[in-house]
Amino acid sequence: MSENPKFKEDEMKTEKYKSVVQELLSLAGIEINGRNPWDIQVNDERFYKRAVTEAELGLGESYMDGWWDVEKLDEMIFRIVRADLQNKVRRNLKIALQLAGFYLINMQARHRAFIIGERHYDLGNDLFQNMLDKRMNYSCAYWKNAANIDEAQENKLELICKKLYLKSGMRVLDIGCGWGAFGKYAAEKYGVEVVGITVSKEQVSLGKELCKGFPVEIRLMDYRDLNEKFDRIVSVGMIEHVGYKNYRTYFEIANKCLNEDGLFLLHTIGEVRSVKNTDAWTHKYIFPNGMLPSIAQLSKAAEGLFVIEDLHNFGADYDKTLLAWYDNFNTNWYKIKEKYGERFYRMWKYFLLSSAGAFRARNKNQLWQIVLSKNGVPGGYISVR
Secondary structure (H helix, E strand, O other): OOOOHHHHHHHHHHHHHHHHHHHHHHOOOOOEOOOOOOOEEEOOOOHHHHHHHHHHHHHHHHHHOOOEEOOOHHHHHHHHHHOOHHHOOOOOHHHHHHHOHHHHOOOOOHHHOOHHHHHHHOOOHHHHHOOOOOOOOOOOOOOOOOOOHHHHHHHHHHHHHHHOOOOOOOEEEEEOOOOOHHHHHHHHHHOOEEEEEEOOHHHHHHHHHHOOOOOEEEEEOOHHHOOOOEEEEEEEOOHHHOOHHHHHHHHHHHHHHEEEEEEEEEEEEEEOOOOOOOOHHHHHHOOOOOOOOOHHHHHHHHOOOOEEEEEEEOOHHHHHHHHHHHHHHHHHHHHHHHHHOHHHHHHHHHHHHHHHHHHHHOOOEEEEEEEEEOOOOOOOOOOOO
16 A cells, blocks of 8 residues: 555655754754753654744643643753744744734733733732732742742842832832732831732732731722822833833833932833844733833833933842742642643743743843932932842
8 A cells, every 4th residue: 555645745844843943952952852851852743843833832832732841841941042042933924913013003002901901910819829929929039038939029029118218108109019019018117108000900809908907009000090199109010011112101101100309110021132022922821912121122211201220130030939939839739720721730830930941041031120210319329239
């Protein structure tokens, strides 16, 4: 019986794609079905075509579908990012068109502001309660002299308070307040009054409960609707959802709301290069319409509005933070698995561990805390570490 020519052709194509994947991964010291904990174990041969033609979307989705596994996912991604492989695989036309919206329209416009809340932060408070620290901080912790995630997150909150030179009686704005972790801490430890805003209904609901008894008000609103004065402003992990078309507006709002002698602390993940979109997998599954700013983009947007007093990079601490979150998530998964399902587990595992690997690489994702003033601090700002 003669061999099916269609089958033979498909087999040859698979081998071609496999060869490309092998060659690329070898640049990062990764083998297919190798013995190292970062070596990829392929369960489905269709993975090769998907990885080559769909780049980061194909890599992530095929993991979610169980087409490949790896013992140490974070170590594998660390090697991929360190070797800059993500820029050596071209996106296909379909994916490029999907991301074209970042250039053609304002993906973070006012009428789209609540999408991220609905599709990410409103996934369920139970998910985040089983993953985060006891104060519910969903941003990079500060691990200096910390033994665990609870201590590291309190360190971060204390660091922010000290950098802002908080004093009792001050009125503080928290743009992107999450579940109110900063507001409650600052009100409790420093005697300030805090107004926090978020685009997540679930965060407002639980945040109000967690901050009960403290002078902390949590509002469901877009930052563009702010129009009142504050002594201090803090924004932790929120500008990643603002988008490059809106950076200037964001700083204009902050400038308008900050008293003349006030301080503004911006805590953000950042890119070493200026970009105008995000990777396709993250956009589709984790942070729709998200975008990481660069220092160049931030400084240009703040020009004429703020003086940059201090810039502190502790991006290496996000690696530890993400691993701590994954450990909590994995340990507590049995409590919530019936609600979310196995594919969600693989998606969330991929999100947390691939992010840890990317921060570990140090040549792409960074974490900055930037302190800004409107007119320059008289006598100079004294940095806090």
